[in-house]
Amino acid sequence: MEARAEVERGQLPLWMPVALGTGIAAWFLLPGQGAWVAFLLLALSVALGGMVLPWGMRTARVVAWAGMLAMLGCALVWWRAERVAAPVLARPVVVAFVGRVERVEPLPAREAVRLTLLPDAGAGLPPRLRVNLSEKDMVAGVVPGARISLRARLMPPPTAAVPGAYDFARAAWFRRLGATGRGFAPVRVVTPGNPGNAALRDRLTDHILSRIDGSTGGIAAAFVTGDRGAIAEEDAEAMRRSGLAHLLSISGLHVTAVVVATMTVVLKLLALFPPLALRIRLPVVAAAAGAGAALFYTWLSGADVPTVRSCIAALLVLAALSLGREAITLRMIATGALLVLLVLPESLAGPSFQLSFAAVTAIVALHEHPRVRRWFLARDEGYGRKMARSLGSLLLTGVAVEAALMPIGLYHFHTAGLYGALANIVAIPLTTFVTMPLEALALLLDVAGLGAPAWWLVERSLALLLWVAHVVASAPGSVAALPAMPDGAFALMVLGGLWIALWRTTWRRWGVVPLAAGVLWALATPAPDLLVTGDGRHLALATDDGGMAILRDRAGEYVRSTLGEGGGVLGALPPLSDQPGARCSPDLCVARRQAGGRVWTILATRSGYAVPWAELIAACARADIVVSERRLPEECRSRWLKLDRAMLARTGGVAVTLSTGRITTVRGGGQHPWETPETIAPPRPPYRERRNGRNGGASDAAR
Known part of the structure; x- marks a missing residue:
């Protein structure tokens, strides 16, 4: 181990944010204070174990630092969660x-x-x-x-x-x-x-939307101010399915374009004055201007977490360039991740942090590989071969990014685009070299009222971008769907990916083992046969053709998409009342599902109206599972599982796999602050308002 650590000594600092993130992830995954304290003591014992080893050994320092950083991560996010506590x-x-x-x-x-x-x-x-x-x-x-x-x-x-x-x-x-x-x-x-700055953002957004209508105007506004509210849902969904949704969030691509454009303009202008060019280091001045542009762009766009993260990375790159160091390295990425986790440790649990750092880590790790670097090294060759080499590099990079992002997309969203690499070959150059420069030019020309031609070109380029998104999203097999993935499977895939990306010697290949184990675990996890929302109003039952049928015909789009994603199903969810073997009235629905070598009977209520007592008790006795949004009487006893309002208040949403009898709940008895918050009782309105507003409140809620 000491020999291995000595060979990989340049890569060891890259694992510092991983160790810190391990402690943060442990706090989110473990159920309560007793488990958190146990993890802190375990991490402390690991750190002390490293100190017991001879301190001159590199392995000893690695073990000690790993334990201390894991302990720091768990304590930091715990402190952060308590610090932001609010009723x-x-x-x-x-x-x-x-x-x-x-x-x-x-x-x-x-x-x-x-x-x-x-x-x-x-x-x-x-x-x-x-x-x-x-x-x-x-x-x-x-x-x-x-x-x-x-x-x-x-x-x-x-x-x-x-x-x-x-x-x-x-x-x-x-x-x-x-x-x-x-x-x-x-x-x-x-x-x-x-x-304050919101007025400038709003005026700029309104100005852009006044020049370009519809979703193309919404995308143009998103590039400048980060405001995505004008993008139609069907277009946003197409961007997600085609793997182009990252273009709608102001992050590394947008900040980089702003910084590079600013540095180029400043360099060219200063180079026109020989006395300045001979006496000062123009790249340093241009880097300072780029840093100012990055900070201003971050402030203008609302300083959301992805933008702040990208701004930090840009400042680190500019600092490295000013010092004459290599800028785009895994160490720079690790430094950025470490800074973000120290300031906002809760961001680790969000898909934004995971997606952005996974993408940039995959890109840099790929192009730092000696063999890949030899493949795409610049050569004195013809234009055609240069173009082919550039396209090959872009395609290989896209495939690596898609491979890195797919487990994260499947874990958080239960879907992942399969053709994103091909879509990004067109979308990224189009956005970076055509749309954003044209939009900047249009805004500049609007000062003199001459921006109309540039805005027309911007609209055409964004129409092309949306066309690419819709074509890729509608292609056969463009989206992979997977039901909820076990946390352990996702952790194994993350560990395998990091092992492959962060080491340099041949033992990086061992990362394939946990990666493959995580993939097989995720694929082998059966889809749930029954999904019940936490309020008991909605359920989805698996059908024989691999889809899922929904209880309430008039359920909203959000409920339908949530239940479909939870079951790993794409497309519309048909009504349960139309399925063979299901009998439904306006108040009750009885359905049957064959799984695990037997036939299961599921009873669910569909309305808030009272059902005759004797009929309800008899129906409960004949059912294996009973689901209701109301509190059912004690005499309503199912043969296996009863999910009424009282039970669901304790469990939250429920997923049931009938073939194995596995029941998964949203609330697992954890003690995280948002699971057991301090509550504040809302004020009660005066009696007259309550009496007059009862029907009005129901109407408002329905609307």
Whole structure:
């Protein structure tokens, strides 16, 4: 081991963010305080074990540092979760209140505006909440800093609907959001505010949308301000399925384009003055200008986490260039990851962090490989061979990136694009060398009112981008779907990928073992036969043709997509009432499913109306599984599993695999802060308002 560590000594620092991330991941995966303390003691014992070894050995220092960093990661994210603690709304409520506007996010494609509000201290509400307003209910003067009064239907941040789905409650906890909901007219501005940089962002977004309509205008605005609200959902879905969704988030590609453009312009302008060019180092000055442009672009786009991460990486690259060092290296990526995890440790659990660092690590590791570097080294050859070599490099890079991102996409979203490498061969050069320069030129020409021709070219280039996205997304077999992946399988794939990417000698090949084991584990995990949402209103049952049928015919698109992704199913979910072997009335539905060598009977309620007592008790006795959004009587006893409101309040969403009898729940009795938050009881409206607003509240919720 000491000989191996000596050979790989240049690669050992790359594992520092991995060790730190191991501690952070352990805190998210382990259930509660006892397990967290046990992990801290285990990591401490590993660190002390390294110190017991002779300190002159490189292996001893590696073991000691790994233990200390893992312990630091677990303690850091634990401290961070406690530091951002804020009360959460205890139950849904319709309430009128006054609050200060913190952020305004237009969503033109949904004809809505999203507001982040800080209610007044006497409102009896959480300190920060988020509401969506219809565009027609918005009034002038609703800008950051303004105090407004409105009426809204609020609810606690929802947990994952089913196992493996997106857990908004966890994300909301670290954003200090205590409630979400929908606001209603009338909205009144009590005190005007000062929008600051948001006014510039909004004006710039509105200006771009006034030049280009529809989703192409929304993509153009996303490139400049990061505002994606004007992109239609079908176009956004096509971008995701084609592997081009990364272009819509301001990250490394966009920040790099801004920095390179700024440095090029500054270098060319300063080179026109020989006295300056002979006396100062122009690349250093250009790098400083590029750093300023990166910081300004990050501020302008709202300083979201992916943009901040990309800005940090750009500043590190510029610093390396100024010092005359090689800039794009795995050490630079490791430094950026370490800085982000130290400041925002919770970002490790999000797909944004994982996708961005996995992509850039795969690119750099691939091109640092000696054989790949020899393949694509610049040569004195004809233009055709140079072009073929460049296209081969781009294609190989795309394939490596897709291979690195596919496990992450399948783990978080249960789908992954298969043709993303081919789509990116066209999309990345088009975006980097055509669309973004043309858009910058159009904005510059608009100062003199001459930008119309440039905007037409921008629109044509974005129409081509959307065409590529739709063609790739609709191609046969363009998307792979997989049901919820076990955490252990994903961890093995991540470990195998890191082992292959971060080592240089031949023992990197051993990373194939955990990688293949994780892939086989994920593929061998059977899809659930039954998915039940945490409120008990919706369920999806596997069908004989490999699809899933949904209980309520009028379920919303979000519910349908969540249940389909959880079951690893693409396409529409047919009604359960249309399936053979299912008998449904407006109030009850009985379905049968053959699995594990027997036939299972599932009973589910479909409405809130009362069912005759004797019939309900008899139906429960004949069913193996009973599902209901209401609290069922004690006498309703199924033969195997009863999932009513009381049970689902403890378990959250449930996934059942009938062939193995495995039951997976969203809530596993964990003690994470968002699972057991401090709640704040919402204020009760006056009796007159409650009496007059009962039907109105139901109507608002339905709307």
